[in-house]
Amino acid sequence: DAGVTQSPTHLIKTRGQHVTLRCSPISGHKSVSWYQQVLGQGPQFIFQYYEKEERGRGNFPDRFSARQFPNYSSELNVNALLLGDSALYLCASSLRWGTDTQYFGPGTRLTVL
Amino acid sequence: DAKTTQPPSMDCAEGRAANLPCNHSTISGNEYVYWYRQIHSQGPQYIIHGLKNNETNEMASLIITEDRKSSTLILPHATLRDTAVYYCIVSNSGGSNYKLTFGKGTLLTVNP
Numbered sequence: 001d002a003g004v005t006q007s008p009t010h011l012i013k014t015r016g017q018h019v020t021l022r023c024s025p026i027s028g029h030k031s032v033s034w035y036q037q038v039l040g041q042g043p044q045f046i047f048q049y050y051e052k053e054e055r056g057r058g059n060f061p062d063r064f065s066a067r068q069f070p071n072y073s074s075e076l077n078v079n080a081l082l083l084g085d086s087a088l089y090l091c092a093s094s095l096r097w098g099t100d101t102q103y104f105g106p107g108t109r110l111t112v113l
Numbered sequence: 114d115a116k117t118t119q120p121p122s123m124d125c126a127e128g129r130a131a132n133l134p135c136n137h138s139t140i141s142g143n144e145y146v147y148w149y150r151q152i153h154s155q156g157p158q159y160i161i162h163g164l165k166n167n168e169t170n171e172m173a174s175l176i177i178t179e180d181r182k183s184s185t186l187i188l189p190h191a192t193l194r195d196t197a198v199y200y201c202i203v204s205n206s207g208g209s210n211y212k213l214t215f216g217k218g219t220l221l222t223v224n225p
Contacts, residue, residue: 033212033213035213035215041217042200042215042216042218043157043213043215044215045212045213045214048211048212055211056211056212058212088154090156090157092156092157092213094211097211101147101159101162102159102213103159104149104156104157104158104159105156106155106156107154107155107156109154
């Protein structure tokens with residue numbers, strides 16, 4: 001079975017631009033979470049979606065937004081990019097909302113110049 | 114969220130058991146202990162989780178103390194490919210979101 005997939009794998013943007021990252025969960029999984037990992041740190045929680053509704057939000061500015069589609073795939077959008085947004089963005093899926101095991105994708109490496 | 118404490122780094126000889134400790138003294142009764150690992154620049158990989166009983170799967174064993182204040186992840190026969198950062202996480206079992214709160218983890222280096 002295919003695991004969590006993310007696209008693109010790498011992305012280079014300049015300050016002030018907008019970016020959209022995409023995630024497809026494991027087949028049958030209905031919950032998707034997004035994490036940001038800057039160099040040298042552990043992943044930090046951004047959002048969690050279940051059944052197309054936002055169920056959790058981490059301590060990130062409103063420039064960050066996300067949504068989940070009827071097929072349970074998800075997009076993470078970041079507006080007005082800053083240099084500090086350079087990071088590995090990780091998507092994780094789980095079967096249900098709650099303390100189900102989360103399985104991570106390979107991530108999207110975003111570089112903001 | 115319950116906080117975890119892990120040593121920043123450990124070394125292990127190839128073929129030997131790697132025992133990675135984790136302290137989680139503020140864990141609540143219904144919170145699980147999860148272990149993930151992350152090989153350089155890849156997404157975290159789920160290893161194992163448990164509530165209060167010891168658990169074993171094809172990757173590792175998890176030993177949780179009776180008072181649940183600490184646990185140990187055991188890789189029975191470490192290989193060079195087990196070199197990674199290992200994260201011990203206590204799940205957030207209450208409230209409205211079920212995020213994983215990652216610390217800095219333990220960098221395990223398996224030496225030939």
